[in-house]
Amino acid sequence: MSDILEEYFEALERLKSGKTVIMPKGARITNDCVSLEAGRKKGTIKKSRPIFAELIKAIDAAKEEESNPEDEIRVRLDAARAEVTRYRTLWEGALAREVSLLKQLWDERESWAKERAALAGGKVTPIFEGRANVVDQR
Template sequence: MTDILKDYFEALERLKMGNPVNVPKGTKITNDSVSLEAGRKKGSIKKSRPIFSDLIQVIDAASKVEAKPRDEIRERLGEAKAEATRYRALWEEALAREVSLVKQLWDEREAWAKEQAALTGGKVASIRKTGQV
């Protein structure tokens, strides 16, 4: 294996392990990202060059393997969003019950105040004098 290919394969391994040196962490594995990680120009890995055929096959296999965890992350994200939506619905239902109970209590207090005012006539003075026990 030539030194050039060795650099590309080492760059691919760094990308697989998630420890790139020349590209941002989490960069998708492509021919261009491998060439940039190897310190070469973008597009230096070409399908038309027979020397790169094995490298391109390995890069394609690595990108397919890399795509699976991303799908798993998206599935977990979808599940988390569904669970958050469910909990939000439960929370809103609980709030609706609480508001209903507060409204009912308010109505009962108003009705009680009206009954009390009707019984006392609103003109009754207290018999107790202040300061005497």
């Protein structure tokens, strides 16, 4: 294999591993990206040149192995949406519990107010009425 082809294959390996030198990380594997990563001009790898036949096969195989970044983004987005839904459900449950407790507290206050009004309404005679006057006189 010639030195030029070795440079192209090394560039392909760098693209596969994500440790690129020239191209940005996460660049898609294409003929043009491999040629640019190898330090050559865009379009130097052509199917019409028989010297590049093996390299083109390797690039095509790497393309198929490469996961589609859009699919990864979609999977992460779906996971984030599921997490948002989960936390929204937990939040709504917490709000429902709070409203339920407020309603219970309100009902208890109303019943206590009714009992207090019934006690203060004169139906109950205070036991220590005379003693209260004794304490006041001291």
